[in-house]
Amino acid sequence: MAGIYIHIPFCKKACFYCDFHFSVSFKSKADIIESILLETKRRREFFEKEEIIETIYFGGGTPSVLTMSEIDEILGTVYEVFNVLPDAEVTFECNPDDLSLEYLKMLKLVGINRLSIGIQSFNENHLVWMNRSHTASQSLQCVHDAASVGFNNITIDLIYGVPQLDNQEWRDTVKQALALPINHLSAYSLTMEENTPYKKLVQQKKYKQPDEDQSSIHYEILIQEMNSAKWEHYEVSNFCKQGNSSKHNTGYWQQKKYLGIGPSAHSFDLENRSWNVSNNAQYLERIASNKKTFETELLTLQDRLNETLLTGLRAKWGINLAELKEDYAYDILTRYKEEIGYWQSTNWAKLEGDVLRLTDQGLLFADYIASELFADEDYSSQTSS
Ligand code: SF4
Structure with missing residues (x-):
């Protein structure tokens, strides 16, 4: 079992808590896509010829800022270069405001079979507080729309531990999520990471920092609700309806081989971990001048x-x-x-x-x-x- 991760380093807005690699300037988008295609071809040797790719994962950033022809071109190149299983799990991370019915239909047509939707909250004020790009009603609508065009493998992300989210509202949020046509849910505790707008806002005393005790209570509520709905709790932050775990992420947790393509993407070849440069301009320059885009660390027995x-x-x-x-x-x-x-x-x-x-x-x-x-x-x- 092996997987491919493709990092799309662009977002419409910077969510205040986020420390992933992305840019809100889309100036270099076409060049980055071109470079991702080149990197895919250059890293052909990462897998043995007969090695089968079972999962492909578009992450970011926000992959749903891509046009259909961009997605098609990336997927086409991955299928051309690597030995991909015909029914591979192909996951696409997306934000609710990008998911028009038209876009969803096209995603299905180009071969995406699993959606990972960044919902985070159903509360309008909390979404504004996080600086998310979508509204609460878009969060709900897009999941129903995705199901209506035939997606039957949908996961959503939620965030708990937001200071103004009380226990009852969090319980209602989880119940509301469970009523949606989804088969997987990831829920993460809000954290205050270095170099994020959230950390600055807390330092300026404009925002409250997360309260660990409150987060623990939210986690317990989450587990209670998921257990009573009889969902499988298969990883700390991940729940699914029986048999619908994420194959791609399970590959990470079971130390399977994966190749990461695009700025900041990580790879693992069973002995080494490597990570691409987390800077769009440097990534472009390295691809253009045929230089290595990644650094590598050999894992010791102790690390493994x-x-x-x-x-x-x-x-x-x-x-x-x-x-x-x-x-x-x-x-x-x-x-x-x-x-x-x-x-x-x-x-x-x-x-x-x-x-x-x-x-x-x-x-x-x-x-x-x-x-x-x-x-x-x-x-x-x-x-x-
Ligand atoms: S959309 Fe996702 S990757 Fe982009 S800033 Fe928000 S949380 Fe981060």
Whole structure:
């Protein structure tokens, strides 16, 4: 299983909380698309000839600022260069204000079969507060429109922990989302990232910062509602109707190979991680002068082990301790017997056979628990000697 990610680095507006790579100037859009096509061809060797691509993911930025011919050209090049499965999952991130009926119909025609819609909130004031480009009614309408033109694989994103979002309104938001024709939902806690307008606004005392306790309550409400709707909670922030998990993102979490194309896109070839330059002008210059667009880091055994711990504990499949011992010579049960016993007693973790997995309650602390189990420098010196 392998995937391809294509980063479209343009947005109509800068959402205040966002620290992804994008530009609100569209001046270089045509050149960036041209360069993405060139990069796709140049990175042909990333996959073995017989390697099958099962997922393609347009992310950003906002892919729905692309015209149909631009999408068609990118997809056509990907299919021409790589060995793509005929029924590959092809996900397209989009914003509600771009999804006219006409646009949706064309997306289906060019081969998009999964939509990821950035809804974030159904509250008009909250959308303005976030500086989103769409209205609450567009958020609702576009999902119904997408279903009406035949999309049956739709995921939406929501944000909780917004300071003025009270518990009841958040519960209603989740219920409202569940009433839409979707089969997947991702919900993220609002965070205040470095170098974002949100951080500046908080420093200027114009905006409130997120409250961790309130976010935790929102997370619990989310889990309650999703459990009562019998949705599968398969990763910390991701829920789906039975069997509708995101194949592409699951590939990331299960350490499958993927190639990232476009400014700031990341790749993983099972041994190395690489990341393209996060600057549109520099990306264009490097492609034009046939220079490398990315930097690479070779992962050590310790890096790979810690990634397995982190992604496994954040997901419903957990970590197989016997496999970990076999693959990494890392015996968690002996090293962390006391900690695991404590997490079992607080109902944060369960040990079922060889598999350690977190409960709904424990998922709230997944990153902390994983970091407690991480291999340290001692492990590196033992395994390298
Ligand atoms: S549309 Fe998405 S990528 Fe663009 S600024 Fe908003 S959150 Fe960030």
